[in-house]
Amino acid sequence: xxxxxxxxxxxxxxxxxxxxxxxxxxxxxxxxxxxxxxxxxxxxxxxxxxxxxxxxxxxxxxxxxxxxxxxxxxxxxxxxxxxxxxxxxxxxxxxxxxxxxxxxxxxxxxxxxxxxxxxxxxxxxxxxxxxxxxxxxxxxxxxxxxxxxxxxxxxxxxxxxxxxxxxxxxxxxxxxxxxxxxxxxxxxxxxxxxxxxxxxxxxxxxxxxxxxxxxxxxxxxxxxxxxxxxxxxxxxxxxxxxxxxxxxxxxxxxxxxxxxxxxxxxxxxxxxxxxxxxxxxxxxxxxxxxxxxxxxxxxxxxxxxxxxxxxxxxxxxxxxxxxxxxxxxxxxxxxxxxxxxxxxxxxxxxxxxxxxxxxxxxxxxxxxxxxxxxxxxxxxxxxxxxxxxxxxxxxxxxxxxxxxxxxxxxxxxxxxxxxxxxxxxxxxxxxxxxxxxxxxxxxxxxxxxxxxxxxxxxxxxxxxxxxxxxxxxxxxxxxxxxxxxxxxxxxxxxxxxxxxxxxxxxxxxxxxxxxxxxxx
Amino acid sequence: xxxxxxxxxxxxxxxxxxxxxxxxxxxxxxxxxxxxxxxxxxxxxxxxxxxxxxxxxxxxxxxxxxxxxxxxxxxxxxxxxxxxxxxxxxxxxxxxxxxxxxxxxxxxxxxxxxxxxxxxxxxxxxxxxxxxxxxxxxxxxxxxxxxxxxxxxxxxxxxxxxxxxxxxxxxxxxxxxxxxxxxxxxxxxxxxxxxxxxxxxxxxxxxxxxxxxxxxxxxxxxxxxxxxxxxxxxxxxxxxxxxxxxxxxxxxxxxxxxxxxxxxxxxxxxxxxxxxxxxxxxxxxxxxxxxxxxxxxxxxxxxxxxxxxxxxxxxxxxxxxxxxxxxxxx
Numbered sequence: 001x002x003x004x005x006x007x008x009x010x011x012x013x014x015x016x017x018x019x020x021x022x023x024x025x026x027x028x029x030x031x032x033x034x035x036x037x038x039x040x041x042x043x044x045x046x047x048x049x050x051x052x053x054x055x056x057x058x059x060x061x062x063x064x065x066x067x068x069x070x071x072x073x074x075x076x077x078x079x080x081x082x083x084x085x086x087x088x089x090x091x092x093x094x095x096x097x098x099x100x101x102x103x104x105x106x107x108x109x110x111x112x113x114x115x116x117x118x119x120x121x122x123x124x125x126x127x128x129x130x131x132x133x134x135x136x137x138x139x140x141x142x143x144x145x146x147x148x149x150x151x152x153x154x155x156x157x158x159x160x161x162x163x164x165x166x167x168x169x170x171x172x173x174x175x176x177x178x179x180x181x182x183x184x185x186x187x188x189x190x191x192x193x194x195x196x197x198x199x200x201x202x203x204x205x206x207x208x209x210x211x212x213x214x215x216x217x218x219x220x221x222x223x224x225x226x227x228x229x230x231x232x233x234x235x236x237x238x239x240x241x242x243x244x245x246x247x248x249x250x251x252x253x254x255x256x257x258x259x260x261x262x263x264x265x266x267x268x269x270x271x272x273x274x275x276x277x278x279x280x281x282x283x284x285x286x287x288x289x290x291x292x293x294x295x296x297x298x299x300x301x302x303x304x305x306x307x308x309x310x311x312x313x314x315x316x317x318x319x320x321x322x323x324x325x326x327x328x329x330x331x332x333x334x335x336x337x338x339x340x341x342x343x344x345x346x347x348x349x350x351x352x353x354x355x356x357x358x359x360x361x362x363x364x365x366x367x368x369x370x371x372x373x374x375x376x377x378x379x380x381x382x383x384x385x386x387x388x389x390x391x392x393x394x395x396x397x398x399x400x401x402x403x404x405x406x407x408x409x410x411x412x413x414x415x416x417x418x419x420x421x422x423x424x425x426x427x428x429x430x431x432x433x434x435x436x437x438x439x440x441x442x443x444x445x446x447x448x449x450x451x452x453x454x455x456x457x458x459x460x461x462x463x464x465x466x467x468x469x470x471x472x473x474x475x476x477x478x479x480x481x482x483x484x485x486x487x488x489x490x491x492x493x494x495x496x497x498x499x500x501x502x503x504x505x506x507x508x509x510x511x512x513x514x515x516x517x518x519x520x
Numbered sequence: 521x522x523x524x525x526x527x528x529x530x531x532x533x534x535x536x537x538x539x540x541x542x543x544x545x546x547x548x549x550x551x552x553x554x555x556x557x558x559x560x561x562x563x564x565x566x567x568x569x570x571x572x573x574x575x576x577x578x579x580x581x582x583x584x585x586x587x588x589x590x591x592x593x594x595x596x597x598x599x600x601x602x603x604x605x606x607x608x609x610x611x612x613x614x615x616x617x618x619x620x621x622x623x624x625x626x627x628x629x630x631x632x633x634x635x636x637x638x639x640x641x642x643x644x645x646x647x648x649x650x651x652x653x654x655x656x657x658x659x660x661x662x663x664x665x666x667x668x669x670x671x672x673x674x675x676x677x678x679x680x681x682x683x684x685x686x687x688x689x690x691x692x693x694x695x696x697x698x699x700x701x702x703x704x705x706x707x708x709x710x711x712x713x714x715x716x717x718x719x720x721x722x723x724x725x726x727x728x729x730x731x732x733x734x735x736x737x738x739x740x741x742x743x744x745x746x747x748x749x750x751x752x753x754x755x756x757x758x759x760x761x762x763x764x765x766x767x768x769x770x771x772x773x774x775x776x777x778x779x780x781x782x783x784x785x786x787x788x789x790x791x792x793x794x795x796x797x798x799x800x801x802x803x804x805x806x807x808x809x810x811x812x813x814x815x816x817x818x819x820x821x822x823x824x825x826x827x828x829x830x831x832x833x834x835x836x837x838x839x840x841x842x843x844x845x846x847x848x849x850x
Contacts, residue, residue, distance in 0.1 A: 107727070209716045215845040319557075481719060484719035
């Protein structure tokens with residue numbers, strides 16, 4: 001009891017503020033919408049079907065993404081080859097693409113006229129279809145496999161090299177390595193990865209609709225949209241948004257119970273070079289090659305086709321695209337700063353106090369439509385909301401990235417605290433000094449990865465800009481969408497390529513910066 | 521921390537600087553596509569400002585939801601780009617004022633006598649296809665229903681998130697009435713997928729993924745005029761095509777009622793009407809046929825126009841949506 005009290009009293013004020021801000025953003029805006037509607041409205045029969053479909057597809061997508069990510073991450077961990085670092089960065093690309101661009105890439109590969117069916121046709125194999133529930137899941141795996149792979153790979157890299165060496169000395173075979181080193185690590189990383197992906201898929205809207213093939217693939221987010229757009233029933237929108245938050249928090253609590261710290265103890269910071277006898281024989285090598293090859297093909301082909309199609313049009317982009325590009329870049333960098341300023345203190349507390357973890361995950365449970373509308377209602381009496389367009393975009397992008405950043409930081413923070421808390425305490429290392437000398441350097445990798453992800457995510461997000469835009473201010477994704485809406489599909493493809501290049505460059509630069517800052 | 525707050529402040533400052541002049545500001549709420557460089561917005565802004573000694577400011581976004589949120593405190597003087605699917609809701613708010621325009625000589629296939637909502641352009645829904653790829657396009661709506669399931673794959677828009685999709689529901693309802701659900705069960709196997717909006721659907725069509733897309737009779741005009749590509753065509757059906765006007769209305773709460781009225785006058789002026797065809801790729805509401813660009817004059821047009829009034833559309837919307845959902849769930 002005494003220790004618990006001490007912990008709460010010792011909670012840094014910064015973390016408390018960050019948590020409160022996030023809760024206000026998600027629950028406050030929801031409350032604003034519900035208040036304006038004069039209360040909540042009952043759900044309909046079709047809403048229940050939407051909830052069922054949403055849960056089912058999110059769970060399936062998360063399960064498949066995680067299951068596929070394990071062999072890919074393991075292969076990437078134990079193999080060394082030229083271009084490995086670049087490949088790992090490249091594999092992250094799908095996650096950060098605007099949905100519509102990614103969907104077009106997938107269609108170019110798996111669609112009726114796509115590469116896969118073109119290759120199958122001469123062999124006399126029936127064409128495969130990407131439309132329907134399988135399409136939704138393929139797209140969600142495409143988006144999230146990279147995230148899962150990176151989270152799991154981080155887990156592998158966090159196992160100290162000494163453990164692998166010890167295992168080799170003890171004559172462990174691959175099976176024993178799996179049992180004693182890999183399985184405990186997966187136990188600590190997988191629930192978090194599953195949860196993050198489940199939550200992403202929960203609020204999916206455009207993917208489910210475009211590839212779902214029709215009304216059977218209705219998600220809660222679409223039901224919210226319908227309640228707003230056609231029924232102007234804000235009470236029902238608020239009810240649905242509340243359901244979405246409740247599902248997410250329930251998932252969060254379940255995942256929290258399933259998570260265990262891996263607690264390998266501190267190592268000597270040597271990079272874990274693969275040890276041949278632990279990596280198995282030629283069979284394992286082939287299997288690893290296959291895992292890396294298939295994952296690369298699956299993730300990179302759709303992106304390559306989008307890129308190849310749009311690149312020639314980049315030179316002829318209308319002038320309007322360039323200020324939009326600059327706006328997007330500035331927003332991306334600023335929201336990265338905000339995200340890390342919120343995520344790091346929360347993640348540091350979250351390993352010991354559950355509330356911080358829940359607060360950090362809240363933004364992902366929010367419907368962006370409800371959040372934007374709520375913010376609009378709250379801001380309206382004080383200022384003209386259109387003058388808040390860019391700050392709102394910045395803030396919402398930052399908030400939406402906090403859950404990812406926190407998830408990525410938490411496993412390493414847990415290890416850090418298990419390994420260094422006592423040493424730091426005995427040295428009296430506290431506050432800013434501890435942050436500067438111990439925490440930030442040792443978290444450089446996940447911080448760099450989080451920053452890259454946030455910046456890239458923010459570049460590609462369409463989100464609230466459409467609610468707050470004043471028509472003159474636009475981001476690159478909005479410009480892309482406007483080009484499509486004006487029949488300029490080729491220029492839109494050009495804008496998509498530009499977005500792809502910049503997004504990836506940002507992601508790569510920040511991720512690499514993290515690697516370079518790592519003292520190990 | 522300080523620098524990024526300053527930057528954020530500077531950004532919002534730039535956004536508001538344009539409005540810092542002394543002239544009266546007429547605020548027009550418009551959809552996103554409207555105010556982009558590639559939409560009609562910039563030309564309209566320039567044209568109107570040349571006559572009004574004022575500053576026209578577009579605010580882009582989801583027009584009616586925003587006005588409903590703001591209620592009588594809305595800063596909108598005029599709302600442009602509304603569709604008939606929302607006018608019943610909009611009218612019920614009592615926020616809109618009469619347009620005071622003479623609508624007896626509009627050049628539309630439908631007679632218009634709404635005192636509040638004024639059409640500024642129109643088109644008709646149509647399934648657009650590529651002549652070089654689809655050799656046997658449907659020759660009638662019934663033909664489309666009766667075609668083999670694998671004859672062609674169509675992309676349509678979702679009626680729950682898109683105006684085009686909702687208009688298609690009403691189109692089918694208008695032709696097939698009580699048999700609409702049956703019609704949908706025949707269409708469903710030919711529907712490749714349902715997209716959230718027009719952009720996604722049209723993109724899938726131009727990428728060659730779908731053989732046909734739900735769009736407008738005026739869509740081929742864009743390809744002919746802007747891309748010199750005459751391979752795209754609208755399938756014309758003898759049963760008639762559904763009429764889709766775009767509307768403009770002034771708000772009762774406007775602080776510049778004279779300016780707002782002046783804008784309503786401007787909407788029907790030859791200047792405004794003359795830019796609609798190639799800026800919005802639709803027919804102007806008041807322009808003699810022979811003054812349209814040649815391509816528009818030559819567009820194949822349906823003989824019959826279908827249109828359910830606002831009241832009927834509002835009544836049919838719910839049941840039609842349920843029929844559609846049932847038909848697609850089989």
